[in-house]
Amino acid sequence: MDRAEAQRSTYEAVQRLRDAPFVAERPAYFSPAAAAQDRSNDQGSFAHFAQTLLPLEYTNWAEECAAHVTACYIGDWSSLHKVLVRGREARDFLAWLGMRDLSRFELGQIKHHVQLDANGWVASEGVLCRLGEEEFLYTAGSGDWLIWQLGQGSWDAQAVDVSPDRFIFGVQGPAALDTLEKLTGESLRDIAFSRSRMSRVAGIPVRVLRTGISGELGYELHGFAAYANEIWSATVECGGPFGIRQLGLRSQPVQHIEAGIATNGLDYLPASILTPGAPTQFRRGRPGGSYVPDNGISDYFRKPGELGWGFRKAVPDRDFLGREALAADAAGGGPGRTLVGLRWNAEDVAGILTAHLGEGELPDAMEVPRGRGPAFDQVLVDGRQSGVSTGRTLSVNLRATISLCVIDEAHATPGRDVVVLWGRSDTPQREVRATVTPLPFKPDRRRTDVSLL
Numbered sequence: 001m002d003r004a005e006a007q008r009s010t011y012e013a014v015q016r017l018r019d020a021p022f023v024a025e026r027p028a029y030f031s032p033a034a035a036a037q038d039r040s041n042d043q044g045s046f047a048h049f050a051q052t053l054l055p056l057e058y059t060n061w062a063e064e065c066a067a068h069v070t071a072c073y074i075g076d077w078s079s080l081h082k083v084l085v086r087g088r089e090a091r092d093f094l095a096w097l098g099m100r101d102l103s104r105f106e107l108g109q110i111k112h113h114v115q116l117d118a119n120g121w122v123a124s125e126g127v128l129c130r131l132g133e134e135e136f137l138y139t140a141g142s143g144d145w146l147i148w149q150l151g152q153g154s155w156d157a158q159a160v161d162v163s164p165d166r167f168i169f170g171v172q173g174p175a176a177l178d179t180l181e182k183l184t185g186e187s188l189r190d191i192a193f194s195r196s197r198m199s200r201v202a203g204i205p206v207r208v209l210r211t212g213i214s215g216e217l218g219y220e221l222h223g224f225a226a227y228a229n230e231i232w233s234a235t236v237e238c239g240g241p242f243g244i245r246q247l248g249l250r251s252q253p254v255q256h257i258e259a260g261i262a263t264n265g266l267d268y269l270p271a272s273i274l275t276p277g278a279p280t281q282f283r284r285g286r287p288g289g290s291y292v293p294d295n296g297i298s299d300y301f302r303k304p305g306e307l308g309w310g311f312r313k314a315v316p317d318r319d320f321l322g323r324e325a326l327a328a329d330a331a332g333g334g335p336g337r338t339l340v341g342l343r344w345n346a347e348d349v350a351g352i353l354t355a356h357l358g359e360g361e362l363p364d365a366m367e368v369p370r371g372r373g374p375a376f377d378q379v380l381v382d383g384r385q386s387g388v389s390t391g392r393t394l395s396v397n398l399r400a401t402i403s404l405c406v407i408d409e410a411h412a413t414p415g416r417d418v419v420v421l422w423g424r425s426d427t428p429q430r431e432v433r434a435t436v437t438p439l440p441f442k443p444d445r446r447r448t449d450v451s452l453l
Contacts, residue, residue, distance in 0.1 A: 004165060004226040007032050011164035014051045018280060028053055031078050032167050032228035040236075040246055047249050047372065050141065052079035057248040061369055062396050064251040068214040069397045069442075071243030072173030074235050075252055077220070078228070080126070082166050083143035085136045085150070087157030094128065094136060096320050097149055099304060099311075105130050110194045110209055113138060114309050115145055116322030120329060121271035121301040124279070125264060125309075129196055129209065137222075139168060141264040141279065148277030149321070167228040170211070171235065172218030172255070175242035177450055180208065180219055182238040188219075189450045201231055212446025215259030254369050257393040257402055260341060260439030262307045266374050267390040267404055269300040288364075290421040290429060291376035291388050300376065303335040306406050308439070310334075337406045341441050342379070342389055344401040344420065345433035352422060352430055361428035369394040377403075378421040379434075381411050389420050389434075395441070402441055403434075414438050 010029050017026040030053050031037065041055040048054075054076055058064065067073035085094060095102040098113040105111065113128040126140020138146055147159045171180055181188055184199045188208055191197060196209035206223040223231055236244060256263050264270055265279075269287070272278055274297070293299030304310050304326070315327045329335055352366045370393040379387035387407030394401050403420070411418065416436040423429040 007225045008164040031076050032225035033232040036229040036232040049079040049249055054249045056250045058246040061250045064245050064247050065254050065369055065396050067245035068173040068216050068255055072175040072179055073245045073247040075170040075247035077168040077170055080139045081143035082163045083138045083146055084160045084162050086134055089155045090134050090136055090157040093155040093157050108196045114304050117271045120303055120322045120325030123270050123272040144279050145272040145277040165225050167223055167225055169221045172214035173216050176217055176219050178242050179239035183235055193447045201234055214255040215440050216445045217448040254393050257391045258395055258441050268302040271301045287374040287376050289375040289377040290423055291378050305335045306337045308339045338409055338412050340405050340407055340412050341437035341439045342403045342405045342434040343437045348432040349401045363430045364423040364427050379405055380419040386411050
């Protein structure tokens with residue numbers, strides 16, 4: 001059995017036995033680049049990203065968290081679900097399933113694809129890339145909603161799960177372009193933001209996508225899993241003179257908060273979890289934090305407008321799943337909440353971090369740079385709940401503790417003082433002062449004009 005076959009065989013076993021005892025019946029599943037990564041994983045520490053075990057740190061989290069600002073990193077997003085959608089009606093189906101207008105969708109172009117349920121809640125979201133006239137690749141935390149919805153209709157299209165067959169590596173930061181041009185041996189300055197094309201690394205075909213999950217100049221490399229080790233190693237070697245760092249799982253989500261990007265399964269829960277199209281990749285654990293929902297699990301769901309993904313003008317007339325619900329929301333004045341940033345008071349945060357060195361009752365521990373699962377905290381204005389904070393992160397780039405916050409429009413003004421209630425309801429809770437901040441937290445450099453570099 002070759003590497004590609006072994007990867008798929010293990011992936012299928014994990015999916016089939018996802019509720020079985022770990023190792024005893026359900027095998028451990030690693031990145032297709034695990035062999036190359038192991039050379040630098042001196043601590044030998046791993047954690048799960050969906051079903052995949054990835055190294056937690058290569059050097060240290062602070063150095064890795066800064067890499068996309070000071071130089072660049074290579075990070076492994078191969079854990080993402082990867083679904084090929086093909087067929088005569090593939091684009092029509094995807095246009096109905098997502099909010100984005102796909103009538104102008106060029107070959108190689110990339111679009112953020114936000115998929116709703118009939119109530120207008122976000123059910124799934126990810127990146128859609130057009131590979132051919134009738135072929136599209138959807139990469140996301142989960143593609144299960146897409147696959148299930150396609151099976152509910154009579155579309156002339158097919159969806160194929162190619163998750164174990166392909167790798168996705170992110171290379172983000174000001175040195176990303178120099179690194180990848182050295183890696184491929186050609187100029188990549190023709191690739192505009194949200195565009196992609198094929199290239200080669202030592203004869204191995206790879207697709208280079210210009211993306212911006214870090215808020216900096218950035219790219220992704222997509223290719224066949226059988227060559228993942230070679231591509232990872234070559235990228236690290238080529239990026240060495242430019243200061244590249246390998247990004248561990250501990251640091252991976254930090255940049256999303258700095259860039260003001262809400263993450264599925266961390267900053268909100270997808271509405272698809274209540275349906276047969278429930279995501280298989282996020283099945284364990286419960287949200288932490290001080291927030292206590294009034295209406296059950298749906299209080300963790302979000303409308304697209306609450307996450308900054310709404311329409312600039314009125315809801316368009318074209319047909320897509322959830323449109324009627326969004327139109328009704330708009331007629332009633334919109335969702336009423338919006339996404340902002342919060343900058344937490346350093347003195348209050350320090351009091352929590354050092355509580356274990358003093359006396360008295362201990363609050364919930366505050367992991368750094370951030371917790372590894374979803375956590376939702378109450379945000380108070382004048383003692384009343386007015387929002388929900390998520391993604392609390394210690395940012396070494398900003399030298400501050402920050403988070404995202406879905407808050408009532410009336411309190412979304414930059415500079416507004418609020419209070420975050422820290423800690424679960426059954427623990428000694430602490431009040432943390434915070435200030436409303438515009439997003440993103442740092443300048444958006446995703447669309448850097450590379451012709452000037």
